Amino acid sequence: MPSITSHHLFVRVVWLLVFVIIGVFWTTVFYYAYNFPYYDDFQSIVLFLTHYIQSDSFSEKLMLFFEQNFEHRVVLAKLLTLAVFLITGQVNIKILIILGDLSLLGTLFLMFRFLMDKQISLLGFFAIVCLLFQVQHYEDTISWATCSLQHAPCLFFSMWSFYLALHRRSVIWSSLLAVLALFTSANGLSTIFIVMIITAYSNIPKLHKMTQAAFLLFITAVHLLTIKIHSGSILDHVFNHVAVKSVLLLSFVGQLADTNYTNSMIPSVVLGLAFLSPMIIVLKKLLGNTLSDITNLQWFCIAGILTLLFVGFLIVFARGEMPDFDGYRMDRYKIYSAFFGVFSVAFFDRYWNPGKLGSLLKIAVAAAAGIFCISSYYIYYDKITHFNREISANELNYGLSKTIYYPVVFEDVDIVRNLDFAQQHFMLSDPGRLNKLVSNIDWKKSEGNIAVEIKNLQDRIVISNAHNIEIDQQADELYIVMTDPVSNQPKYFCIAVNNYVRSVRNFYTTFKKSVGAEFTSTIYKRKLKPGNYNLFLLSIHAGKTASISSIGRIAL
Structure with missing residues (x-):
């Protein structure tokens, strides 16, 4: 009896951990995903919907779905963008990221079916949960809408297509899911051929096999012959x-x-x-x-x-x-x-x-996956917060100077016209957290001066705190703010990268890393307008309180 009771307790603990892991992951997504486009989000989301709204021709609207995004045709991303717009009247980038992440839950449900069919153990299922709902893949699931709507959804459609084909279910649905994978990302091309091979070795009627092959090969041929590499x-x-x-x-x-x-x-x-x-x-x-x-x-x-x-x-x-x-x-x-x-x-x-060795091995694999899942939050915290700050700084820079600064390599000569149209017609959302925070700052007043080293190089400016000069260690977000000396209003926000000290215990109690006393900021000149600027260090603590310190002037 004790062994049965302990087994039931063990099962309940495992299921509790499953829900905790999934819950923590989704909480992280809700907190760090940001409602502003980043990099190729402009092409696949903003420009698509802009051109769609401006087009009067049905054929032009239809062709917009199949335009290339690099070597991809991101039809699913565009369909979801349009669906969100038609339902809500606006497009929220954060909502699109969340929609893309639902594919992880859909994938988990598929693995749950294998669990219910007793083809996979509870500990194996737990390890899969830990691998799916960790944040090593933060760019795919938290920070970047284009990735969120491509990579995991493409795998989701592929896996369900394989599942239906292997279980001799509907040939039609497995074929349609394979086509969806193809038009979610170019990475789905292999799904077409794998599904055809699975169907070829199944015992379904030969006519069904030939019909599926003809349909899939025709779609794939048209896709490949009309795409530019x-x-x-x-x-x-x-x-x-x-x-x-x-x-x-x-x-x-x-x-x-x-x-x-x-x-x-x-x-x-x-x-x-x-x-x-x-x-x-x-x-x-x-x-x-x-x-x-x-x-x-x-x-x-x-x-x-x-x-x-x-x-x-x-x-x-x-x-x-x-x-x-x-x-x-x-x-x-x-x-x-x-x-x-x-x-x-x-x-x-x-x-x-089989045997105790097998059970111990299962526990070891599940434990390793669990440790990896938990550790990923600490290891990738720097990058997740950095992305969040880059995108929030983009929102501020565009509002102030019509500049999309991050990433520096991003160029779009029509960005002002297109993003202005988007913000007037479908990107109608409340200002972000950073935008609200800095709107109440009096830029004429600073809380003192901080000595910094400014290297004015040919293509960039590198700013760091001077030797032996420490900043307030309570600040967990730092920005270099360039203001107009005449109007005293900010023109550009650039991230100051602060270092983190080893703080594992503090992180897992506060979900934040302890900030060190050093910072550096690299400001590339290619996106800045010539002129004279006052420089300030904006320090933010706990996302609520902010202070500014004067750090000098530059002339471009």
């Missing part, structure tokens, strides 16, 4: 430096061990080999003619791994002739790392059932 000759890229790129691909697979933090490719390559080992097992069973041992869940995982490998192939092999040691590990791709882990855990779960 901006990155050059893919064939030239693929067959150069194959060995090095193969290592980078393994590192891409294992980016749960983020090379940006480990400073070594070895952990990610080892983890990549582990995550790809299910394919080796299936190949071995194929050669041994024992494929009947592979369950539907395991075939599902193999299909998922294959579509993720296609994404890795596009990023590592197809983008350039030379190996790119930095591009493949950008944070916008971390969602794929999470899914490699999900499919690997689900594939191996049945092998961990």
Whole structure:
């Protein structure tokens, strides 16, 4: 009886942790996602809806959905943008991010079905929850609407398409979901062919197989023949430096061990080999003619791994002739790392059932996933808050100087005309937190001077606190504010990057890192208008109180 009672208690604790992890993740999304477009959000969201509203022709409106966004056709993102506008009368970037994140819940529901069918254990399911609802993939789920509406939704449609095809469900629905994946992101191209292969080996009528193949191949052919590849000759890229790129691909697979933090490719390559080992097992069973041992869940995982490998192939092999040691590990791709882990855990779960050793291994995997999930909030806090501040500074800069400053490489000669139209017609929202906070500041008065070092270089200005001069350690947000000396009104807001001290205990009690005493700010001149400016350091504590200190003047 005690063992039964303890088992029931254990199950309840695991389910409680599942809901806590999901709840904390969504709370983070609600707090840090920001209602202002960032980078290619302008093209896929703002410009799309602007042109849609301004167009009088039905055919032009329809074609807008299929215009390219780089090598992608982001039809889903545009459909959701239009749907939100038609329902609410406005477009809220934060709402679009949340809509994209719903695909994570849809994916989890699919894994829950495998749990109910007893094809995956509760601990395996818990590990999957931890991998899906962590913040390593913050660019895909918190900070960037374009990524939120592409990457996870594309995988969501792909997985459900595979699920229906493997379970001999509706050929029509599995085909339509595959097409949705294709038009959610170019990364969904592989879904088309994987679904066709699954259907080809099923026992459904031959006519249904041929109809599906004709339909999917026709859609795919039209898509590929009418799309422009901006990155050059893919064939030239693929067959150069194959060995090095193969290592980078393994590192891409294992980016749960983020090379940006480990400073070594070895952990990610080892983890990549582990995550790809299910394919080796299936190949071995194929050669041994024992494929009947592979369950539907395991075939599902193999299909998922294959579509993720296609994404890795596009990023590592197809983008350039030379190996790119930095591009493949950008944070916008971390969602794929999470899914490699999900499919690997689900594939191996049945092998961990027998005996005490299997149970201990399941507990170890679940514990490792849980620790990783919890740790991700601490590790990526800097980047999440940095993105939030970049976008909030963009909102201020545009309101003051019609400038979109971040990222510095972003250029759009028509941004003023297009964003003005958007704000008048559909981006009708309350000012953001930072906007409200600084609106009450009297810029004629400062709370003293702070000595700083200002390096006025040819293309940029670098500002840092002077040697041995410390700032108020209570400030957890810093901005360099450039004001007009005549009107005393701010013209530009630029982020001052403050360092964080080691503060694990403080972080997990306050959900904030302790701020150090140093800061630096790099201000690129290319987006600033010539003139004389007064410089202030804006310090914000706990998102509520603000103070300004004079730090000097510059002339551009």
